[in-house]
Amino acid sequence: MPPFRSRLAALAFLAALAGAPPARAGDVEPRLVLVPPTAGDKVVALTFDACSGAFDKRIGDYLVANAIPATIFVTHRWIRRNADAMATFTARPDLFQIEDHGEDHIPAVTDRSFVFGLKTAGDLDTVKAEVEGGAAAILAATGVAPHWFRGATARYSTDAVAAIEAEGYRVAGYSLNADVGASLPEKTVARRIAAARPGDVVIAHINQPGRPAGAGVVDGIETLRTAGWRFVRLDDVEAVGK
Known part of the structure; x- marks a missing residue:
């Protein structure tokens, strides 16, 4: 089995992986990988963000x-605007684990005003409201309370991470950025996913049906599937990170 990349990779490496500028001092972009149950097990966790917008049926129907x-x-x-998509997820609890991406997609950052053009929380009270609002909506929609949180942009100030974890949530990082906010071309996304390593936690987006990235997500997953890879949810195996 190829060796795992460092579980605590430098922020500069994480930024290069994501195709984004380095996080500013004091901010973090957490990394998360799986611990496969046996050596050489070709297993990855697919995670999808549904920020706002619509539902990419290309991905949902394929899964x-x-x-x-x-x-x-x-x-x-996103839940308010996509009741049919939520029905698709809740109809298959054997396949889909629903977790918290926030109330209004506000970055959990307190030390600057904007991240990638999005207005940040600015203070810990707003961070907590973002987490709790998203969690309450998921509980109402599914009957199951979430216990993972991934903030908008996947960037956090360190005090926000501590506050989120103090509320009992795990912060969901990742190790393979498949689509960089659904901004990449189809073939690039497919190549990124097809190049996954055992234990990777893949992040992609399932809310942009009008962009080419979604087709690449399907193609990349299909490459892994036909090669005998196993797909898991975050709660199916041990996940380790910052």
Whole structure:
């Protein structure tokens, strides 16, 4: 089995992986990997963000048709606009684990005003409201309380991470950024996913049906599936990170 990349990789490496500028001092972009149960086990966790916008049925229908499990991070804002998509997820609890992406997709950052053009929380009270609002919406929609949180942009100030964890949530990092906010071309996304290493936690987006990235997500997963890879949700195996 190829060796795992460092569990605490430098922020500069994480930024290069994500195709984004380095996080500013004091901010973090957490990394998360799986611990496969046996050496050489070709296993990855697929995680999808549903920030706002619509539902990419190309991805959703493919996952259902091929019985591929995934962890879906949804905002309350997305839930309100996509009742049919939530019905798709809740109808298959054997496949989909629904986790918290926040109330209104506000970055959990307190030490600057904007991250990638999004207005940040600015203070810990707003961070907690973002987490709790998203969690309440998920509980209402699914009957199951979430226990993972992934903030908008996946960037956090260190005090926000501590506050989120103090509320009992695990912060969901990742190790393979498949689509960089659904901004990449189809073939690039497919290549990124197809190049996954055992234990990777893949992040992609399931809320941009009008962009080419979604087709690349399907193609990349299909490459892994036909090569005998196993797909898991975050709660299916041990996950370790910062």
